[in-house]
Amino acid sequence: MNTISDGRPGEKRLMQGNDAFARGALEAGLAVAAGYPGTPSSEIVENLARVSRERNIYVEWSVNEKVAMEVAAAASFAGLRSAAIMKQVGVNVAADFMLHLSETGTRGGMILISCEDPGALSSGNEGESRPFAKLFEVPLIEPADFQEAKDMTKWAFELSEEIRNLVMIRSVTRLSHASGNVVLGELPAETPAARFEHKGDFMDPDKGYMVPFPVHFRHLQMQKKLRKAVSIFEDCPFNSYEGPEAPEVLIVTSSAGYLYSKEAIQLLGVEGRVGLLKMGTTWPLPPKFMEKYLSTSPVIYTVEEVLPFLEDNVKILAAELAGRIGVKTFHGRSDGTLPSVNELNPDLVAAGLSKILSLEYTAMAPAYAEIAQAAGATAAPARDLAFCAGCPHRSSLWTIHNVLEMDGREGFLCGDIGCYTLGVMATGYGTLKTVHAMGSGTGLASGFGKLKQFGMDQPVLSVCGDSTFFHAVMPALVNAIHNQADMTLVVLDNSGTAMTGFQPHPGSEEDAAGNAVPALDIAEIAKAMGAHVEQSDPFEVAATQNKLLSLLDKGGVNVFILKQGCALGPEKKGRKLFDVSVDEDVCFGENCGCNKLCTRVFKCPGLKWDPEKKTARIDDVICSGCGMCASICPSGAIQKKEIA
Amino acid sequence: MTNQTLSADPFNLIITGVGGQGNVLASKLIGNMLADQGFYVTIGETFGASQRGGSVMSHLRISTKSSLSPQMPRGKAHAIVSLEPTEAIRVLQEYGNPEVKVISNTRPVYALEVISGEISYPSDEELKGWMQKLTGAYWLIDATDQAVKMGNPILGNVLLVGALAGIGDLPLTKEGFRKVMARTMPASKLDINLAAFDKGLAMIN
Incomplete structure (x- = not known):
């Protein structure tokens, strides 16, 4: 394979954007890569980990993104080429280190790949990391297609070594998770040697101290490095222009915006009227190169995702250059030519361009659109996200929801980031009441758990997964224990970073490269911290319910670990524990006291309702054989038989 | 890069379904079969949280000229392969046109609100009626049922790849399929996948 x-x-290969990033890093002679899983970034580290033995490189899943960037920086300080790889929110986590890294600079070429998610296709936000490049004064580059993803990654290491600082690469879902043709380059033959030189003069960039002092001097150095990057950007093959000499409208774009814009120009047939300036180097913008093209057109249309970062920087530059290039009219995200939120596509870019050019643009014939809308309204039922058949989170949230209802004091569950975030929806019975960043559920619970003195008597629960526990929950739990909060943390331990594809974490018995490692035990850690710890199997409904009920009034910090593997995990996928069936003579459906509890409330996708026979049924193709529905059926109509 | 021509350039193909049906794999297979022949292939995939019951959609843009936007423009699909019948309707709503060809699996995957009885699932007649109105040609195939008979429902996606080869709008061959499978799948799975491809092909011819 x-x-x-x-x-x-x-x-020439058909490669996913994330394959191309990984290949580019290999071609550059990357020695160390570290990251934390997050869609759409995870495949880069996975790809590198898969070839780590063969290529003699070191690749790790770090406990969180800040540590990932520190691990990669250590390699750079020791003279190796390294990469830190994460999704956009991870850069927020790594930001504190990133500022200081920019002050000390790097030695071996070091890159950060931030994969962002305009449109929030698999995120709880449309967060941007591009402003961090400006904030921390490091160069930012943005590939626009698959070949560039590979080639610009390779080039970024050279740039980093030339300026002796971190180079940030920004990708988006529509590049990372899209695929296109890539021409491969050569892979280096040798592995470099690592050594951290620290016996030189204090200020020696090659052999001195990697510290931010003296601050003003280091800060000046940072800015000097950035100016050097600008001079390189002035003559960079990844910035290009296509179109007429004096276009009516100049589109300035980067990243996925390039292919959208190119297609939008074709859709409208305005190749002779509109110019397309594709910027691969988006911070800082090279002023001489920009002046050449900004001077060609009175109208500038910036196409980017999501915030007007490029647009704002173009405006600043245009103001500075106004004496030479004249006054411009600007269109883009800021003035409503493009929507201020969400990802773009060729139609949105074309719609904006047609407005600017006062052209008609109809994507779909109105007569067809009308029938298609009617069809969609009746024959394409909305599909809300749901926990998979056999997902232990459904069982855990079922019990947590029921226990809070039984308790009756309007207790609540603070949520976190993982598959269980879906617990805010019907599939998790709307049990999660707050969702913010990684670890925030327990931080909030720690805060809520101190509000008794103000009369708050609601039981406080938080939830997290096993990977999230290590990533950011541990400090929040320590905080709750130290400050004597009253709360219960429920850890949904499904044995892996399930949401992003079962990457290992510190609680796993294998590392990123498949080496056996000692697994850290969440229960032992929580006990050592001083929490009261209970454990249960969420498929054992009655036992789980009783244990949780007893914890609600216990006071102090409790940790309740619900351990059951993910239904899609390598040990379980495709293997049924039970043969589940419905005894049609016993199921009374609508006439049962439960009134279809299984399909109406429990709602596992492995269940279906037979409107003819008026009984519940099992969908054998979807059912994973966990047997949970048999435990909740009050009449015993759903039966499970263990499969030998 | 290729001397071959396409019935449309770019040819816009959508593979759609519900998370877990093997949608992404099908798009990779087709993409590689065409890239092997020298075509530019761009695949855009929407599969973020889709393992958890959501709709999944891959856009394939096939061209002799260049890479294209990973999202195709509205109303511009030439062919749609759907692993779930109502997903075909959802895609037609955005990307359909009077000439589009649709190959759809007949096996429903019920949405949560259908399971709970809050909304109903369209009847076969209703689905056929909309297909009639919204497509140039359509084929409804019981791919999952056939795949179950072959031993594994997941083969439904490969059956539909075979069916797409069967309509002949794209240069997809069994030999090309074998070549891609050989380098992307464990050898033990090759025969059953080839059989599924043949089965799908036969269901069109």
Whole structure:
């Protein structure tokens, strides 16, 4: 089977954007990569980990993004080429270190790849990391297609070594998770040697101290490095222009916006009227290069996702250059030519362009659109996200929800980031009442758990997964214990970072490269911290319910670990524990006291309602055989038989 | 890069379904079969949280000229392969046109609100009626049922890839399929997948 390390130089491959980033790093001679899983970034580290032995590189899943960036920086300080890889929110976590890293600078080429999610296709936000490049004064580059994803990654290491600072690469879902043709380059033959030189003069960038002092001097150095990057950007093959010499409208774009804009120009047939300036280097913008193209057109249309970052920087530059390039009219995200939120696509860019050019643009014939809308309204039922059949989170949230209802004091569950975030929806019975960042559920519970003195008597619960526990929940739990809060943390331990594809974490018995490692025990850690710890199997409904009920009035900090593997995990996928069936003679459906509890409330996708026979049924293709529905059926109509 | 021509350039294909049906794998297979022949192939995938019951959609843009936007423009699909019948309707709503060809699995995957009885699932007649109105040609295939008979419902996606080869709008061949499978799948799975491809192909011819 193919990996990113095979293939001859010059060979053309269909590659996912994330494959191309990983391949580019290998071609550059990357020695160390570290990251934390997060969609749409995870495949880069996975790809590198898969070839780590063969290529003699070191690749790790770090406990969180800040540590990932520190691990990668250590390699750079020791003279190696390294990468820190994460999704956009991870850069927030790593930001504190990133500021200081920019002050000390780097030695071996070091890159940050931030994969962002305009449109929040798999995120709880449309967060941007591009402003961090400006804030921390490091260069930012943005590939626009699959070939550039590979080539610009390779180039970023050279740039980093030239300026001796971190280079930030920004990707988006529509590049990371899209695929296109890539021509492969050569892979280096040798592994470099690592050594951290620290015996030189204090200020020696190669052999001195990697510290931010003296601050003003280091800050000046940072800015000097950035100016050097600008001079390199002035003559960079990844910035390009296509279109007429004096376009009526100049589109300035980057990243996925390039292919959308190119298609929008074709859709409207305005190739002769509109110019397309694709910027691969988006911070800082190279002023001379920009002046050349900004001077060609009175109207500037910036196409980017999501915030007007490029647009604002173009405006600043245009103001500075106004004496030479004249006054411009600007369109983009700021003036409503493009929507101020969400990802773009060719139609949105075309709609904006047609407005600017006063052209008609109809994507779909109105007569067809009318029938299609009617069809969609009746024959394409909305599909809310749901926990998979056999998901232990459904069982855990079922019990937590029922226990809070039985308790009757309007207790609540503070949520966190993982598959269980879906617990805010019908599939988790709307049990989660807050969702913010990684670890925030327990931080909030720690705060809520101190409000008794103000008369708050509601039981306080938080929830997290096993990977999230290590990532950011531990400090919040320590905080709750130290400050004597009253709360219960429920850890939904499904044995892996399930949401992003079962990457290992500190509680796993394997590391990123598949080496056996000692698994950290969440229960032992919580006990050592001083929490009262209970454990249960969420599929054992009655036992789980009783244990949780007893914890609600216990006071202090409790940790309740619900351990049951993910239904899609490597040990379980495709293997049914039970053969589940419905005894049609016993199921009374609507006439049962439960009134279809299984399909109406429990709602596992493995269940279906037979409107003819008026009984529940099992969908054998979807059912994963967990047997949970048999435990909740009050009449005993759903039966489970253990499969040998 | 290729001397071959396409019935449309770019040819816009959508593979759709529900998380867990093997949608992404099908798009990779088709993409690689075409890239092997020298075409530019751009695949845009929407599969973020889709393992958890959501709709999944892959856009394939096939061209002799260049990479294209990973999201195709509205109303511009030439063919749609759907692993779930109501997902075909959802896609037609955005990307359909009077000439589009649709191949759809007949096996429903019920949405949460359908399971709970809050909304109803369209009847076969209703689905056929909309297909008639919204497509140039359509084929409804019991791919999952056939796949179950072959031993694994997941083969439904490969059956539909075979069916797409069967309509002949794209240069997809069994030999090309074998070549891609050989380098992306464990050898033990090759025969059953080839059989599923043949089965799908036969269901069109």
